[in-house]
Amino acid sequence: MAVQRKQVPIDGRLFKLPSSPSEKAHLIGSRCRSCGETFFPKRSYCANCTSPDMEEVALSTRGKLETFTISRATPPGSLIQAPYGLGYVRLPEGCIVQTVLSECDPQKLEIDMDMELVIEKIREDEEGNDVMAFKFKPV
Amino acid sequence: MREVVILGVGLHKFERFTDKTLVELGEVAISNALKESGVPFKDIEAAYVGHCYAAMGTGRSVVTQFGETGIPIVNIEVACSSATQALLRGAWEIASGLYDVVLAVGVEKMGTGLISMGGETDRYIVEMGYMVMPASYAMMARRHMHDYGTTFEQLAMCSVKEHKNGALNPYAQYQREMTLEEVMNSRMIADPITLYMCSPTSSGASAAVICAKEKAKKYISKKPITIAGWALSSGTYAREALEFGGMEELAQKAYDRAGIGPQDIDVAQVHDAFSPGEIFIPESLGLIPEGEGGRWIEEEKTEINGVLPINTDGGLVARGHPVGATGIAQVAELVWQLRGEAGPRQVPGKPKVALQHNAGIGGVIVSIYKR
Ligand SMILES: [Zn+2]
Numbered sequence: 229m230a231v232q233r234k235q236v237p238i239d240g241r242l243f244k245l246p247s248s249p250s251e252k253a254h255l256i257g258s259r260c261r262s263c264g265e266t267f268f269p270k271r272s273y274c275a276n277c278t279s280p281d282m283e284e285v286a287l288s289t290r291g292k293l294e295t296f297t298i299s300r301a302t303p304p305g306s307l308i309q310a311p312y313g314l315g316y317v318r319l320p321e322g323c324i325v326q327t328v329l330s331e332c333d334p335q336k337l338e339i340d341m342d343m344e345l346v347i348e349k350i351r352e353d354e355e356g357n358d359v360m361a362f363k364f365k366p367v
Numbered sequence: 368m369r370e371v372v373i374l375g376v377g378l379h380k381f382e383r384f385t386d387k388t389l390v391e392l393g394e395v396a397i398s399n400a401l402k403e404s405g406v407p408f409k410d411i412e413a414a415y416v417g418h419c420y421a422a423m424g425t426g427r428s429v430v431t432q433f434g435e436t437g438i439p440i441v442n443i444e445v446a447c448s449s450a451t452q453a454l455l456r457g458a459w460e461i462a463s464g465l466y467d468v469v470l471a472v473g474v475e476k477m478g479t480g481l482i483s484m485g486g487e488t489d490r491y492i493v494e495m496g497y498m499v500m501p502a503s504y505a506m507m508a509r510r511h512m513h514d515y516g517t518t519f520e521q522l523a524m525c526s527v528k529e530h531k532n533g534a535l536n537p538y539a540q541y542q543r544e545m546t547l548e549e550v551m552n553s554r555m556i557a558d559p560i561t562l563y564m565c566s567p568t569s570s571g572a573s574a575a576v577i578c579a580k581e582k583a584k585k586y587i588s589k590k591p592i593t594i595a596g597w598a599l600s601s602g603t604y605a606r607e608a609l610e611f612g613g614m615e616e617l618a619q620k621a622y623d624r625a626g627i628g629p630q631d632i633d634v635a636q637v638h639d640a641f642s643p644g645e646i647f648i649p650e651s652l653g654l655i656p657e658g659e660g661g662r663w664i665e666e667e668k669t670e671i672n673g674v675l676p677i678n679t680d681g682g683l684v685a686r687g688h689p690v691g692a693t694g695i696a697q698v699a700e701l702v703w704q705l706r707g708e709a710g711p712r713q714v715p716g717k718p719k720v721a722l723q724h725n726a727g728i729g730g731v732i733v734s735i736y737k738r
Pocket of ligand 1: 260261262263264265274275276277278279
């Protein structure tokens with residue numbers, strides 16, 4: 229039986245991979261205990277009120293597509309090849325997430341549509357692990 | 368605080384490729400600005416130099432071509448608004464009484480293709496393909512289309528108008544008119560933004576000589592133009608904002624400081640890194656009613672002969688966008704408009720009050736100029 233390869237996030241600050249099959253991956257955000265605002269990616273001080281009293285929170289895996297574009301050019305260093313969708317997804321917590329979209333057909337994307345977090349392999353690292361990135365796809 | 372005036376402005380033509388060095392580009396712009404101002408270089412008390420991609424110490428290399436007089440020469444980087452920051456840094460010091468005469472400069476030489484940020488960027492941001500400069504304008508444009516019914520044709524009309532004005536500007540990188548079909552059918556870069564809606568990579572230089580109003584009579588200059596009020600921001604957090612929050616408040620601050628309102632603006636420069644910016648930026652500044660930007664461009668209200676001429680020199684899209692030099696090129700056009708020296712681009716009716724909006728990854732500026 230082949231050894232199952234380990235999955236690692238592209239950046240540990242961004243999301244948590246499930247540790248068991250019953251769990252789901254989720255983005256990591258910060259919630260300000262002072263003013264209640266929520267942010268992604270996580271941060272040490274509140275952008276809204278400057279409070280250092282922040283707690284790490286598991287963010288909702290669904291949100292609404294605030295707006296989007298289809299990039300027809302691959303920028304230098306990008307592992308995502310054009311054409312690909314880029315968008316902002318608004319989560320129920322109020323924060324906005326800049327994200328790659330797994331859909332790149334503009335006809336299949338619509339502002340305000342429901343979107344869902346997906347985790348996909350983007351490359352392998354030096355130890356042969358699968359490096360995972362997050363995207364959003366239409367529900 | 369003392370009033371501050373612009374005595375002279377100067378540019379080096381913006382172009383895609385150049386054999387000239389940064390020092391040579393800067394020398395032309397500074398020499399033109401000094402000539403207009405009637406100020407001998409030995410009277411300059413400090414210089415601020417905006418650039419983004421140049422080597423450290425570039426300001427000194429450029430400015431000391433005119434003499435090693437020992438003045439402080441400070442480099443300023445605020446992305447696309449670097450040159451305006453340089454100008455306003457000097458304006459503050461004159462207003463506060465520290466100096467009487469300051470030189471502000473912007474210089475840049477860029478490569479081609481999608482621009483990078485230089486320096487270090489988080490690896491995931493690069494690998495996940497976020498570094499697409501047109502993407503943020505594209506997403507704001509798409510949201511505008513969704514919310515207000517703005518059309519792809521209207522976005523393209525901005526580019527047509529920019530190129531029409533650029534064709535009248537000897538300093539512009541692109542001096543050729545473009546048809547609506549050419550713009551709409553050019554390569555899609557980031558939907559709905561096509562190639563001809565993008566500002567190009569450019570090289571060029573800009574300069575301005577500014578002075579305390581009470582000392583301006585010392586010099587036989589062109590008509591002095593007052594820097595009447597300005598406001599700078601790095602963006603205020605706002606949950607609903609896709610980019611910089613607090614734009615309305617920022618513009619209001621500039622209007623208040625200049626003692627005017629948006630209805631008093633006779634001619635404006637807005638930061639159209641991509642053509643659709645001409646639709647949603649003037650709305651955020653209170654110059655165009657919310658949601659009507661598309662209709663305004665279609666009804667030709669922002670043309671040179673329109674009710675509110677915008678980007679009369681072709682804007683970033685046609686004039687070119689050497690990032691660190693762009694800000695003072697915007698100012699130069701407004702100075703020429705207010706003096707009535709803009710030639711074939713001259714806004715009719717002797718414009719009195721002008722607005723500049725210059726924005727970049729580093730921050731946003733709204734600045735008001737008066738004849
Ligand atoms: Zn807070």
